[in-house]
Amino acid sequence: MSVESSTIIITIINIAIMFWVLTKFIFEPVKKFMDSRVISIQNDIQDANNLKLNAEELKSQYENKLKDVHDERDQILLDSKRKGEKLYAEKVSEADRDVEVIKERAKREIEQERSQMQNELRNNTVSIAIEAASKVLNQEINQDKHKELVADFIDNLK
């Protein structure tokens, strides 16, 4: 049982070799792998959080847009309703006006026709009366004078 300096030195060399082998082959690669996994998990969590935030932002954006669309739709509906009502009222009043005009025109035409008829009737009546009178009286009367007389008579009848 003695201390051998050569054994001590060989032990130190042995430990140095084992340090190199274990560090390079086991400790460092395994630790590196575990550290990289920690980083990758952290990144994944970060990414997931970012995605979640983005999704929430998008969701609120879409909700706002949807609300806008709803508002716009309501506005368009209201507008078109109002426009339609206005148009309807316009059309109705136009039609009323047209009816008035047509009625007026018809009335005028009727009036015109009637006065024309009256004139014709009067003229005819005058000529028939003159003819009849001249036939009945057999006397020569100035036709113009006669016509005047009868017209006066009819005018007085009115």
Place this chain on the structure above:
Amino acid sequence: MSMQHFTEVFKLHIPLTHINVPIYNSIIYMWIIMLVLIIFAICVQVYMRTVGFKMVPESKFQNFLEAIVKWLYDLVENIMGKKYSEYAPLVGTIGVCLLFSNLFSFTGLPQPTADPSIPIGFGLVTFFNIHYQSIKKNGFKSWIGEFASPFVFMFPINLVVELSVPVSLSMRLFGNMIAGLTIIELVYNGLSGVAFGIFRFIIPIPLHAFFDLFDGVVQTYVFMMLTMVFIKNSVDHGPEH
């Protein structure tokens, strides 16, 4: 029965010199342990390069390795602090080598750490690292200044304190190992005279459990702890602390 466990096996001639290095059987036991560990390390490398470690560990082998490495780094970070995790491989190497050496007695051969030269080698590795890391981190001036603190005349006392570290480390380990080996051998010798042969097998079992398994693991742990604490103390004494 001879108490001489470690004898010279052969002389190793170093080429181009006249030096013949005596090789003891304790060194051969260490080489056997190293061979096993190197084969294991190569297996780990082959596994990592072929099968590869998975992000979600499924194989028992990967879980086993991760558990050991994580345990080692956690231990170093708990004892020394997070910034000293770089020393984990050193502490781990000392721990693995010591554990296998101390438990080598389960092969039926004496554990190599019962040869005083081998614990001295381990103690010197820690000793060199204590001072090498201190010089590397804080510079030579700071390191030498530590010996003269708090007063210059404390230099010889500090020197003795520092030199006692490897002695205490290696003698603690050697004492425990040789004690266990000797006691178990004495018990075996004593039991050889007992008539009932069955006692020769039953009585040593608790002794093996205590001196070989328990003491071997505890001494490994103590050696690792002291290595961490001494390195941390020497590195922490720098000017920035």
